[in-house]
Amino acid sequence: MKLKICLAITYCLCSISVRAYDLTLLRNSTSQEIEQHAQSTLAQAQAQLAKLKALPSHERTFENTARAFDIVFEHLQQLGATLELLVATHPDEAIRNAAQASQLKFNDFAIEELEGNKQIYNAIKEYTPANDLTFEQSYFVQGLLNDFKRQGLDLPDEQLEEVKKLQKKISELGLTFDRNINDDASTIEITSDELAGVDSDCINSLEHHDTLVVVPCTRAIYSQIMENCTVESTRKKLYYAYNNRAYPANSLVLNELVQKRLELAHKLGFVDYAHLALCSQMAATPERVQQFLKHLREQSESAYARDHALLIEKLPVGITLSDGNKIKPWDVGFIDNNYKKTHFDIDQEKLAEYFPTETTVPAILELYQNFLGIEFKPVNIDGLIHKDVKTFEVYNNHACIGLLILDLYPRKNKFSHAAQLAVSSCTHRNPESVVVIVTNFPVATQQKPSLLRFDDVETIFHELGHAMHSLLGCTELAVFSGTSVLRDFVETPSQTFEQWAYDTDILKKIGCHYLTGESLSDEVIKKIQKSEKFGFAAFIQRQSFLALFDLALGGENIGDIHSLWQTLRDPIMRHIATEDQTHFEAAFGHLFGYGSKYYSYLWSLVFALELHHKIKQGGLLTPDGGTEFKNKILSKGGSVPPECLIKDFLGKDATTAALLEQLKLA
Numbered sequence: 001m002k003l004k005i006c007l008a009i010t011y012c013l014c015s016i017s018v019r020a021y022d023l024t025l026l027r028n029s030t031s032q033e034i035e036q037h038a039q040s041t042l043a044q045a046q047a048q049l050a051k052l053k054a055l056p057s058h059e060r061t062f063e064n065t066a067r068a069f070d071i072v073f074e075h076l077q078q079l080g081a082t083l084e085l086l087v088a089t090h091p092d093e094a095i096r097n098a099a100q101a102s103q104l105k106f107n108d109f110a111i112e113e114l115e116g117n118k119q120i121y122n123a124i125k126e127y128t129p130a131n132d133l134t135f136e137q138s139y140f141v142q143g144l145l146n147d148f149k150r151q152g153l154d155l156p157d158e159q160l161e162e163v164k165k166l167q168k169k170i171s172e173l174g175l176t177f178d179r180n181i182n183d184d185a186s187t188i189e190i191t192s193d194e195l196a197g198v199d200s201d202c203i204n205s206l207e208h209h210d211t212l213v214v215v216p217c218t219r220a221i222y223s224q225i226m227e228n229c230t231v232e233s234t235r236k237k238l239y240y241a242y243n244n245r246a247y248p249a250n251s252l253v254l255n256e257l258v259q260k261r262l263e264l265a266h267k268l269g270f271v272d273y274a275h276l277a278l279c280s281q282m283a284a285t286p287e288r289v290q291q292f293l294k295h296l297r298e299q300s301e302s303a304y305a306r307d308h309a310l311l312i313e314k315l316p317v318g319i320t321l322s323d324g325n326k327i328k329p330w331d332v333g334f335i336d337n338n339y340k341k342t343h344f345d346i347d348q349e350k351l352a353e354y355f356p357t358e359t360t361v362p363a364i365l366e367l368y369q370n371f372l373g374i375e376f377k378p379v380n381i382d383g384l385i386h387k388d389v390k391t392f393e394v395y396n397n398h399a400c401i402g403l404l405i406l407d408l409y410p411r412k413n414k415f416s417h418a419a420q421l422a423v424s425s426c427t428h429r430n431p432e433s434v435v436v437i438v439t440n441f442p443v444a445t446q447q448k449p450s451l452l453r454f455d456d457v458e459t460i461f462h463e464l465g466h467a468m469h470s471l472l473g474c475t476e477l478a479v480f481s482g483t484s485v486l487r488d489f490v491e492t493p494s495q496t497f498e499q500w501a502y503d504t505d506i507l508k509k510i511g512c513h514y515l516t517g518e519s520l521s522d523e524v525i526k527k528i529q530k531s532e533k534f535g536f537a538a539f540i541q542r543q544s545f546l547a548l549f550d551l552a553l554g555g556e557n558i559g560d561i562h563s564l565w566q567t568l569r570d571p572i573m574r575h576i577a578t579e580d581q582t583h584f585e586a587a588f589g590h591l592f593g594y595g596s597k598y599y600s601y602l603w604s605l606v607f608a609l610e611l612h613h614k615i616k617q618g619g620l621l622t623p624d625g626g627t628e629f630k631n632k633i634l635s636k637g638g639s640v641p642p643e644c645l646i647k648d649f650l651g652k653d654a655t656t657a658a659l660l661e662q663l664k665l666a
């Protein structure tokens with residue numbers, strides 16, 4: 001089927017030019033080459049560190065000590081991110097295995113030779129910062145010393161060895177946790193009749209075993225079926241399969257991970273892991289986060305109750321409620337979708353017809369181009385991870401600042417969520433970064449091209465927000481580059497750009513029917529806006545629950561993890577019935593990666609909404625706001641404390657006002 005091309009940027013395809021970024025491992029590498037490359041990078045780092053350690057104290061300068069450390073860090077960070085990408089996305093199992101084996105060696109090296117090395121710590125301590133250091137340089141040296149102290153470098157050798165042993169074990173458990181999620185291949189097998197209500201095109205795109213349809217537990221398929229399938233037993237069956245991914249394997253891993261983290265925190269002098277994890281963040285303490293989450297829950301409580309009452313007022317045919325008028329968990333998506341169809345005249349499947357991936361993504365890239373004054377030029381790079389990936393060189397002020405790789409469609413053993421990963425970071429030394437966006441958008445079928453559901457549109461705005469941060473966050477030092485910011489600030493640019501998906505002018509520019517070429521009308525846009533705002537309170541409650549659970553895992557005496565999940569869930573998600581046969585936590589990847597910091601999404605959302613409010617006053621389509629956002633937020637990376645960046649941009653401290661306003665409007 002031929003797509004009607006509208007709004008797409010017209011590119012001339014140029015061949016890859018010789019650039020500073022290194023794609024060696026991402027292009028047609030063998031597993032042996034991956035292992036060799038990892039080994040030689042570590043050996044090189046070892047030699048650089050030996051040189052750094054050997055310097056007499058009176059000869060130490062910023063260049064030969066602090067910057068030398070940063071250079072080693074940069075090389076290791078590149079290796080670590082590349083291995084992570086290969087493990088998460090490479091179609092070849094041998095490559096994924098080789099990358100994971102190298103990841104283990106890499107993690108051990110980073111702990112032993114860099115983060116937990118007393119000689120390196122002493123070298124940094126020996127260096128007396130000169131008076132002429134820039135703010136970024138002295139912020140780095142001070143931060144580095146604080147990090148070393150927090151990691152136990154002042155402890156006696158024997159105790160430090162125990163700390164390092166625990167750190168290695170924790171990173172090993174984390175790798176296993178992530179890998180179990182990626183490798184999960186859960187499916188359910190049902191007849192076509194049992195998929196009544198689901199788009200036939202979607203059903204046809206699935207694998208069939210004789211008379212049975214094999215339904216995979218991927219996010220895109222899960223949403224389509226849970227929202228549209230009229231057969232309750234199917235929704236229930238899929239709900240159980242999806243929410244038991246990586247179970248029971250990861251429940252065991254999670255138990256051990258939590259125990260080891262607590263042991264580590266105790267050895268480092270903290271009451272629990274959450275206090276250790278948060279002490280260097282904006283929020284500083286778990287108590288402050290709990291207070292913040294409580295405030296948001298209280299503020300959204302009445303809207304949550306109001307929306308629930310509306311949802312159950314007139315239930316779809318055949319739907320019944322549980323005791324206490326609670327919605328059964330496998331009916332949540334179906335009831336919500338039905339309500340939106342009835343009250344806002346929004347049908348997610350029909351709406352997706354306005355967002356064909358092949359034209360919507362370029363149209364969104366064009367928005368970023370105009371707003372930030374940058375340029376994307378498509379390039380062909382053979383043998384890069386998978387044949388479906390698309391690559392763009394990115395230019396800022398006519399200078400190439402790196403490569404953007406889009407890996408948009410699902411495949412077997414690929415990371416099943418959405419993410420952005422900077423494979424190489426952007427610094428004054430090396431201003432060209434390599435940034436990869438990984439998503440799992442619906443695939444094209446024989447009848448239809450790939451069509452983005454509205455939450456996919458939000459996702460691409462979000463991930464491109466991270467990508468812009470990585471590409472434009474060009475700092476002097478690699479430790480501060482791009483998204484190397486405090487974890488509870490990192491979701492700020494991404495969620496700022498996510499707000500664009502609800503803007504009238506933006507939707508007019510990106511929405512275009514795949515058959516008729518027709519743009520979204522004002523009337524439909526208003527419906528989308530109303531429909532998307534509905535449920536914001538439920539979103540706040542759910543995110544708050546997940547954040548509390550993640551934080552609680554970092555506490556003391558938490559008991560059985562699954563019981564903890566139930567105990568925290570029921571009073572917050574109180575309009576949804578309880579069931580205890582699922583284990584969502586086993587596939588909740590953030591529990592490792594964010595470790596007690598999942599609250600960062602809501603914490604950053606507060607800033608994102610304030611920043612968006614300010615940008616919107618000047619107009620989202622005007623480059624002035626974009627230039628200011630680029631200069632004051634994105635370009636700084638982590639080289640300035642986030643509070644200062646926000647204040648500089650807003651002209652005041654951030655408050656929850658914009659978020660509360662959104663709740664009122666919902």
Ligand SMILES: [Zn+2]
Pocket residue numbers: 462466491494
């Ligand atoms: Zn994000």
